[in-house]
Amino acid sequence: MARKHERGYTLIEIIIVFTMIGILVGLALPEYRNAVKKAKEAALKEDLFQFRKLIDQYFSDKGKYPASLQALVDEGYLRKIPADPLTTRTDWVEVMEEPSAEELEPGKILGIVDVRSSSEAQALDGSIYNTW
DSSP states (O other): OOOSSOOOOOHHHHHHHHHHHHHHHHHHHHHHHHHHHHHHHHHHHHHHHHHHHHHHHHHHHHSSOOSSHHHHHHTTSOSSOOOOTTTSSSOOEEEEOOOOGGGOOTTOOOOEEEEEOOOOOBOTTSOBGGGO
C-alpha cells in the first residue's frame, strides 16, 4: 500500500542546511585559531615571567647569575626546563650578562640575565616572540 502524502526533506532544503552549516564553520574557524594562538602566548608569557623570577632569586641567593638554565635545574630552582609553547622544544635563548671593563676578570663565568623564546614568528599584537 503506497502512501499518498509522504513527508520528507527536499534536496533544496538539505542544500540550504549544509550551506548554513558551512558558513557557521567558516566564521568560527579563524576565531578558534586565534584562541589557540592566544593560549600559547599566555603560556609563553607565564614561562618567561617564572624564568626571570628564578634568575633573580638565584642572584639574590648566590650573588651571581646562573651560568645556564640547566644550572637552575641542577641547583633545585627548577624541576626541569619547560618546553617553549611555540616551538615545543627546550631551545630557549639565554641572554648573557655584559660586564663592564673593570669587572672583566680572566676566567670569570658570565651568567644569564634573561631568557627569550627562540621562535621568530609574529605574535597577534605584531611583535616578534623572540623579542619578549
